Amino acid sequence: MPRRRLPPFPALLAIGLVIALLAWLLLGDIQGFRDAPPEAQPATEADAPRVEVESREAETHAPTLILQGELEAQRELELRARQSGHVEALPVAEGSRVEAGEVMLALAREELPARLSQAEDDLALARAELAGAESLLSRKLISRPEYLRLQAQASRATAELAALQRQLDDTRLEAPFPGTLDRLDVELGELVQVGEAWGRLVDDSRLIAAAWAPQRDALDLAAGLPAELRLLDGSRLSGEVSMVARRAEEATRSFRVEVSADNPEGRRLAGASATLAITLPERRVHRLSPALLVLDPDGELAVKHLDADDRVVQTRVTLVDADLETARVAGLPDPVRLITLGAGLVEVGERVTPVAPDSLERDTDAATAGTGAR
Numbered sequence: 521m522p523r524r525r526l527p528p529f530p531a532l533l534a535i536g537l538v539i540a541l542l543a544w545l546l547l548g549d550i551q552g553f554r555d556a557p558p559e560a561q562p563a564t565e566a567d568a569p570r571v572e573v574e575s576r577e578a579e580t581h582a583p584t585l586i587l588q589g590e591l592e593a594q595r596e597l598e599l600r601a602r603q604s605g606h607v608e609a610l611p612v613a614e615g616s617r618v619e620a621g622e623v624m625l626a627l628a629r630e631e632l633p634a635r636l637s638q639a640e641d642d643l644a645l646a647r648a649e650l651a652g653a654e655s656l657l658s659r660k661l662i663s664r665p666e667y668l669r670l671q672a673q674a675s676r677a678t679a680e681l682a683a684l685q686r687q688l689d690d691t692r693l694e695a696p697f698p699g700t701l702d703r704l705d706v707e708l709g710e711l712v713q714v715g716e717a718w719g720r721l722v723d724d725s726r727l728i729a730a731a732w733a734p735q736r737d738a739l740d741l742a743a744g745l746p747a748e749l750r751l752l753d754g755s756r757l758s759g760e761v762s763m764v765a766r767r768a769e770e771a772t773r774s775f776r777v778e779v780s781a782d783n784p785e786g787r788r789l790a791g792a793s794a795t796l797a798i799t800l801p802e803r804r805v806h807r808l809s810p811a812l813l814v815l816d817p818d819g820e821l822a823v824k825h826l827d828a829d830d831r832v833v834q835t836r837v838t839l840v841d842a843d844l845e846t847a848r849v850a851g852l853p854d855p856v857r858l859i860t861l862g863a864g865l866v867e868v869g870e871r872v873t874p875v876a877p878d879s880l881e882r883d884t885d886a887a888t889a890g891t892g893a894r
Contacts, residue, residue: 572861573826573874578804578854583841585741585798587777589731591749593790594780595697595723601712603627603690614704618695618721625706625718627691636688639681646674699723724790727757727783731796732774738764740800747779750795757781761798805840805848806856812863813839813847823849824866826857826874834868 605627612624653670656662703720712718729749733741741764749757759781768775779796783789808823814834816822822836837849852858857874859866866872 568830568871568873569862569866570873570875571826571859571863571866572877573857574860574877576806576808576856576858578806578852580802581805581807581840581848582802583800583848585733585737585796585800587731587733587796587798589729589777589779589794589796591789591792591794592728592730593722593724594726594728595699595721596790597696597699597721598717599624599693599719599721601625601627601690601693601714601716601718603687604713605630605691605711607706607708607710607712608691610704610706610708612701612704614701614719617698617700619698620695622695623692624695624701624721625693627693627712629688629691632684632688632691636681636684639677639684643674643677643681646670646677650674695721697721697723698725722790724783724788725786727759727781727789728762729759729779729781729794729796731777731779732769732772733764733777735768735773735775738768738775738777741775741777741798745801746799747781748797748799749779749781750797751789752793757783803840803850804854805850806852806854806858807846807848808858809860810842810844810847812858812860813837813849814863821849823852824859824863824868825852826859826872830871830874832859832863832866832868832870832872 607625608628609626610624611626612618612622618624650667650670650673653662653667657664657667699721700723701719702722704718706712706718727749729747741761743761743763745761747759747761749759751757759779761777762780763776763778765776777796777798779798812823813821814824816834816836820836821839822834824832824834827833835852837851840848840850842848860877862872
């Protein structure tokens with residue numbers, strides 16, 4: 521019987537590889553048939569995003585509230601006649617300075633002095649008759665009703681004399697306070713009636729700057745706070761808050777604020793506009809770049825920083841004041857690990873790798889230089 525010959529070795533090797541390939545295709549990757557995906561490997565420190573972090577402490581800051589307002593004189597009075605009559609004299613020229621009690625307008629007295637003299641005589645007679653009646657009443661020689669009639673007559677004479685004396689005094693109109701006769705609307709010989717306006721007296725030795733503060737700023741305002749009035753010509757007056765309204769205007773929801781300041785040079789400023797710079801009470805704030813401010817989901821200002829575990833935290837803040845270079849905010853923990861670079865690339869709750877200030881910029885510069893060298 522002839523002997524069977526075996527295939528050569530290369531053929532056996534090829535057959536084995538084919539069988540192994542078929543087995544792999546039939547069985548597939550066992551990992552792909554697992555019920556759950558493989559567990560994620562924890563990220564290492566090298567995998568965490570890098571952000572620039574700087575530790576900041578709060579500082580004391582006295583913010584300044586800037587308002588636009590209008591200057592008013594400390595006192596201003598519309599002068600009105602209290603007695604009818606013709607203008608007899610104008611002792612004070614328009615625009616002149618007057619002192620308290622100085623006569624600014626004189627009206628013709630006409631028959632008033634004679635009537636006043638008659639009233640004085642009538643009062644003297646009434647008082648004499650009343651004195652005699654008291655003696656008779658004590659001896660029961662006069663009835664009590666008759667005595668009361670004489671007493672009422674004396675009272676009427678007293679009242680009439682007082683009224684005439686007041687009318688006589690009202691023909692000489694005096695300045696109730698020191699100031700300037702800012703306006704004079706009558707001429708000599710002109711007839712003025714009771715209640716008619718004939719001039720205006722202004723006391724601008726001290727000025728009142730009135731402005732309207734938004735309701736979010738009014739809570740920090742109080743009488744006595746230092747303030748500065750900045751005028752259009754660049755000059756400034758020092759003063760203080762003298763009044764803050766207790767109720768807001770319905771239309772604007774803003775509060776009226778008044779700042780009083782001396783006007784030592786007597787400058788004509790009443791009615792002009794001015795900027796009010798009010799120094800508010802001191803607060804503890806953090807100073808940072810305005811670029812670090814973000815909006816939280818509610819549209820409020822917030823700042824990103826790190827907690828003790830190097831996780832990103834976003835805290836809502838109150839903007840105390842700001843300019844183009846610096847913002848001062850309240851509400852952050854003190855001290856705070858502030859993310860100064862890379863805050864926009866990380867999410868709240870994400871663990872990051874903090875690096876010293878300028879480290880990211882140096883790494884970026886080095887990488888750019890290496891790329892250029894290649």
